[in-house]
Amino acid sequence: MKEIKQSSRLGEQYTVIKHSSGLTLKLCPMEGYSSAYALFATNYGSVDNCFKTGEDPDFLRVPEGIAHFLEHKLFESEEGDAFTRYAETGATANAYTTFDRTAYLFSCSENFAQSIDILLDFVTKPYFTPATVEKEQGIIGQEIKMYEDNPDARVFFNLLAAMYHKNPVRIDIVGTVDSIAQIDADILYRCYRTFYNLNNMVLAIAGSFEVDTVLEACDRILKPAAPIEILREQVEEPKEVREKRVEQHLPVAVPLFQIGFKGDAAPSPEENMLGQVEDEILMDIIAGESTTLYRQLYDEGLINATFVGDAMASRDYTLTVYGGESRDPDEVCRRIVAEIQRLGSQGIDPDVFQRTKKAAYGRYVGMFGRVESVAGLMVVTHFSGVEMYSLLDKVASVTLEEMERRLKGSFDTTRCALSVVCGG
């Protein structure tokens, strides 16, 4: 099954193919580019820590950090590690695990056919032994310690733990030294068989490559996977945040802060993803660089050039986060809350809305100009059930009324938490 998706705004297109193995392919050849960027991803991340398949009698709770651990381990097979295999093709390879997905990637400017073979092969051939699991516990143990010393990571994960009572987004992606010590080969295989079913995965490629090369490799390497039903434990997450304020002491010069607003999650990931586009524009309307609030905070020395906003959305959560450095994070939080309340009662200035929307449009067009971001967008939109170009259409068509409606659900000032990392 093959379908072409087009964007009249950009004059560009990509192809979606449901392969006979069960895998979805999203392929976007881009003219004039020297490199190709491939992502082989599964709809499986750190939040999937309690699950069962349609055939399992009971839910299985797995150690925290296992999705990330599995990502590390897949690089190893009986024939050696994938890095060594890629070494012969000249591709740059890597992988990452987020809250809701795990992706294996390579970027190359030659030998694409050999590299895609390696990618499809090693991700579909797990190989875990007690010795290799133990070796990885040492390496990931050091990775965990590295993040323990990283104030940017701490301020973020502490915020999520403060905002959520039960949703597993509150848990560190890498887990802890103790949790990863509980991981063994059997449990890795169990997770693998559930989430690395090809029907739960996507292969997204952008840049310089031929579609036929990919199809030929898929036909040759992939074995058909039986359809699978994956059930994730549903948690009853209260609307309120768990703690209003959390603080940790680490050696930093100026306190780091993040202010999070817990949004109303819609029942579908699709609505959450499109809502995220609106949230990003709203964040600029509230405290973007051109706002009066930003100017006041800056002029009073409450924020500096590190101040940024970020919106996140997934299957069952949406949140927005402002962060930066400040000597008085509590005051920054009070002022942002006051501005949201003002916008709620007085409405959004149409001029501010128009220029913020225009800026968002420029930003989104830019995303379609880089191979890695096109491939990344194809993955996240696939898992959310959104057509990729509809993000740009959403930015272009969003109205002031929609923004004002969204403000109430996404920026409820009673559901706000502050995370601070400071010295001393």
Place this chain on the structure above:
Amino acid sequence: MSYEMLREPIGDGIYFSSVTDPKFKHNRLSVSFVLPLSRVGASDNAVVPHLLRKGCRECPDFSSLNARLCQLYGAVLDADVSKYGGYQLLEVSIRGLDNRYALEGEDIVQQCAQLLASVALDPNLDEDGLFPAKDVELERQYVMDTIESQINDKRGYALSRCMQVMCEGEPVAVRRYGYRDTAEKISARSAAEAYRNMLEVAPVEILFTGSGSADKAKEIFRRRFAGTRRSPGNYDPVRLRETPGGLKEKTEEMDLSQGKLVMGFRTGSITTQRQLYGARVFAALFGGTPFSKLFLNVRERLSLCYYCAARFDVATRLLTVDSGVETANKQKAQDEILAQLAAVQRGEFTDEELANTKLLMRGNVRTMTDSLSGLGGWYLTQILRGQNLSPGEDALQIEKVTREDVIQASGGVALDTVYFLRGHSEQEAAK
């Protein structure tokens, strides 16, 4: 695409360079002022781009400047301070959507170029020629915070400390934002003097990368620079000692759970292009790839760390190796790193390892041409090295490197400094 850079002087010590490719959706224009690093002047210089970013005579108000950028489809106006060898680069840049995506037919390229020229050359100064006092105060604080916040990134901090210990007293050791004591002294007058000095003596590099036409931008800058009086200096490559004067060791403590080991090496006498490429390939084979000696041995075989990497700096010819390790494993990691160096020096690497390393380096060079920032960074570095090599030509030079070149390059590598940042001893004892 061959990605050739067109380059021409448009004033006294002012060059305009451009590299274009229709595939890009944005255009980026940067103005870089190149000044020798000095301990006393670094902070005053560093505050200047940040003051320029606050507004210009045409758009004196910070909020209206930012609103204007929104109207230009979210054009990004940036101030940056970086370091190349013994030089400090002060940069203001703008990145905006190409005209073909403008919804109302605006000439975004021209408007961005005009705005950037105003920001760089027509700042909002008062009748005494000073920047607004309030802005100076805020940006002085920002420079101080940036200096002190270096400890937030433990890996970067340890690398920087190693460099300071290794090259004490030399310009390359000077931090890009200067020091707390120099930053504290930034005043409206010192910032204005730094700005005037920069306009008068710094070589200026204007670089256009993107899909649009660079011609209008070039003419705008030619015109805007026409009125400035200048006596620019040159920038010559820095020369550091080629061999260690004896091993320097330094350990410092901080509140952290993982130690950071940094080893600084001198790389001997490198006088030809061929030797330089030999050194680059050596560094990648030693510790610059996920199949390098350091990755496979220190990380994968001994499981001592998450990262262990070597980096060769072409500007200074210094090599650093850094790794995050438990304090108890520091000596073990250090011994293994030196053992792997000795192995390469003895020629203990396969032809396949060498071929794969070169293949990856070539691939990285080509891939870099797919991003505006990659291409821009490439050519600015070329300019600073006094050459104009395209990515394709660089790939060819990498290809020519032989086993003997790598062994020869490794032979010049000698340990100069070992820096270790560790947790407090009492904390570690309590674990």
